[in-house]
Amino acid sequence: MQRRKFIGNISKAGMAVAAAGSFTGLESCSSSKKSSGGPFKTSFAQAPLPYRYDALETMIDTKTMEIHYTKHAAAYSTNLIEAAKAEGVSDKTSVEEILAKISKYSPKMRNNGGGHYNHELFWQCIKPNGEGGPSGQLLTDMEAQFTSVANFKSQFSDAAKTRFGSGWAWLYVDSQKKLKIGSSPNQDNPLMDVSDIKGFPLLGLDVWEHAYYLKYQNKRADYIDNWWKIVNWDYVQKRYAAI
Secondary structure (H helix, E strand, O other): OHHHHHHHHHHHHHHHHHHOOOOOOOOOOOOOOEOOOEOOOOOOOOOOOOOOOOOOOOOOOHHHHHHHHHHHHHHHHHHHHHHHHHOOOOOOOOHHHHHHOHHHOOHHHHHHHHHHHHHHHHHHHEOOOOOOOOOHHHHHHHHHHHOOHHHHHHHHHHHHHOOOOOEEEEEEEOOOOOEEEEEEEOOOOOOOOOOOOOOEEEEEEEOOHHHOHHHHOOOHHHHHHHHHHHEOHHHHHHHHHHO
């Protein structure tokens, strides 16, 4: 009886955590690969930041990282959980599944589902002392598609610098398994069925002003140039190898 009671209490505690939207695993691998998200699955809850707020100095300052993660990104997660509850979406559903048919949901779901997914990806795409460069099949295909890594970086940077207003720049794989560069407004991304660019995101760059304004003010180009020094190419390669 004591054992059953203990197990029952643990089960109830787990249900309470899930209901509160606690982190259940950032983009954990599944046995099947869906075109909307590959083997990666993102939960509704915000994952722990994989490094300290000051770890990306001097490319991204400590205060910006703290505010970006604890205020802006956290709000997207909270609002996504609210929208999902209001629209009858199970918390067992991955964000990728929602984004693939986002046209069926409310603007709140679109804005916050996109915002949450984009930021969860963004934190993984950067790391302290990143830089380096692409490797393996990603490098081979990037050189074939863009002639060189330098040309790829130039085209990607241009997409980020010329995105009018707030938005994101992307390296993604389209339905023909080709590497593509593009940008999207607001919190849209290539997974969305309403997006002008469609595919599986490998690398995303946040060009909303809240991502850089405290350090760079209106100098978005400087932020983008420095961002290359903290790109987590190991993670980008991992995503590419998995699709």
